[in-house]
Amino acid sequence: xxxxxxxxxxxxxxxxxxxxxxxxxxxxxxxxxxxxxxxxxxxxxxxxxxxxxxxxxxxxxxxxxxxxxxxxxxxxxxxxxxxxxxxxxxxxxxxxxxxxxxxxxxxxxxxxxxxxxxxxxxxxxxxxxxxxxxxxxxxxxxxxxxxxxxxxxxxxxxxxxxxxxxxxxxxxxxxxxxxxxxxxxxxxxxxxxxxxxxxxxxxxxxxxxxxxxxxxxxxxxxxxxxxxxxxxxxxxxxxxxxxxxxxxxxxxxxxxxxxxxxxxxxxxxxxxxxxxxxxxxxxxxxxxxxxxxxxxxxxxxxxxxxxxxxxxxxxxxxxxxxxxxxxxxxxxxxxxxxxxxxxxxxxxxxxxxxxxxxxxxxxxxxxxxxxxxxxxxxxxxxxxxx
Numbered sequence: 001x002x003x004x005x006x007x008x009x010x011x012x013x014x015x016x017x018x019x020x021x022x023x024x025x026x027x028x029x030x031x032x033x034x035x036x037x038x039x040x041x042x043x044x045x046x047x048x049x050x051x052x053x054x055x056x057x058x059x060x061x062x063x064x065x066x067x068x069x070x071x072x073x074x075x076x077x078x079x080x081x082x083x084x085x086x087x088x089x090x091x092x093x094x095x096x097x098x099x100x101x102x103x104x105x106x107x108x109x110x111x112x113x114x115x116x117x118x119x120x121x122x123x124x125x126x127x128x129x130x131x132x133x134x135x136x137x138x139x140x141x142x143x144x145x146x147x148x149x150x151x152x153x154x155x156x157x158x159x160x161x162x163x164x165x166x167x168x169x170x171x172x173x174x175x176x177x178x179x180x181x182x183x184x185x186x187x188x189x190x191x192x193x194x195x196x197x198x199x200x201x202x203x204x205x206x207x208x209x210x211x212x213x214x215x216x217x218x219x220x221x222x223x224x225x226x227x228x229x230x231x232x233x234x235x236x237x238x239x240x241x242x243x244x245x246x247x248x249x250x251x252x253x254x255x256x257x258x259x260x261x262x263x264x265x266x267x268x269x270x271x272x273x274x275x276x277x278x279x280x281x282x283x284x285x286x287x288x289x290x291x292x293x294x295x296x297x298x299x300x301x302x303x304x305x306x307x308x309x310x311x312x313x314x315x316x317x318x319x320x321x322x323x324x325x326x327x328x329x330x331x332x333x334x335x336x337x338x339x340x341x342x343x344x345x346x347x348x349x350x351x352x353x354x355x356x357x358x359x360x361x362x363x364x365x366x367x368x369x370x371x372x373x374x375x376x377x378x379x380x381x382x383x384x385x386x
Contacts (some may be wrong), residue, residue: 117163296348320332
């Protein structure tokens with residue numbers, strides 16, 4: 001299949017175009033809600049199907065992702081960051097250098113200019129936070145020489161090219177932890193554990209275009225959700241020993257989406273919710289009180305229209321990508337068919353939804369013709385009109 005050729009997706013119970021019975025005998029078929037386009041393929045592009053990461057989509061529909069390319073020895077892999085641009089047949093290589101990088105973080109972030117931020121451990125001299133668009137990489141921060149000991153490996157970049165990250169400082173700074181951001185020159189400190197109420201962590205922050213940063217932190221070991229606000233912070237979900245919170249995603253209007261969990265005081269059931277809002281009361285997008293049993297390991301996505309998308313698993317074990325508003329509708333699920341092969345797994349992350357409603361996700365296909373019977377595809381999903 002040609003990479004740039006879109007095809008109609010066959011959801012469970014929906015017949016794909018090209019597989020229909022003759023018109024005289026075909027029963028009416030519901031229109032698929034998305035048109036899916038494979039932008040990268042582990043078989044065609046030489047990627048290791050067992051060494052992949054998240055996919056990020058920007059306003060134009062370009063998709064940035066992390067993958068491991070099979071090394072010439074046929075055994076090892078070389079980590080890389082790539083971008084699949086709309087209308088382009090090939091992939092743009094953001095970073096791929098086995099002599100420079102020992103490991104590249106699994107979850108890159110991308111802005112509308114196609115700049116991708118990521119963390120990497122280097123073959124020499126520790127770790128670095130970097131940003132690139134296909135040319136020379138910009139170093140945002142590094143452990144040597146400098147004041148940092150190590151980085152949280154999940155970053156976030158906004159359209160100004162500013163990258164938010166968490167880090168631990170070096171011995172000279174007391175191994176203090178904090179939240180930082182930079183664009184390639186001076187690094188700004190937003191808080192340090194030693195001089196703030198926060199305990200310190202290496203969880204992923206989320207920066208929006210105005211420069212606000214949403215993050216989870218614990219205060220006296222109870223986790224909450226916060227947003228930077230001028231020289232201080234706004235509390236979105238206050239620390240609560242009875243409530244667990246996940247890493248948030250933040251849109252340009254200051255609306256967040258994140259996962260929260262607690263024990264129902266009436267039934268004793270453990271409840272997990274996908275919620276959105278600027279603060280309590282939150283809008284519940286999905287809950288395990290209904291058809292869902294649990295949600296994915298990455299934060300939900302939210303666009304500037306406050307639409308939320310997330311990975312969810314149903315009570316019957318089926319999992320996939322769901323898109324709000326509530327009740328969230330499935331975009332792709334296990335058991336569906338893409339490019340003639342059934343989907344056995346889907347990975348969807350916090351930057352997998354854009355303002356046009358397009359999705360980016362990574363699907364594992366059971367392909368008997370692929371090595372080990374497994375093929376990984378990176379997919380751009382565009383909502384069908386009407």
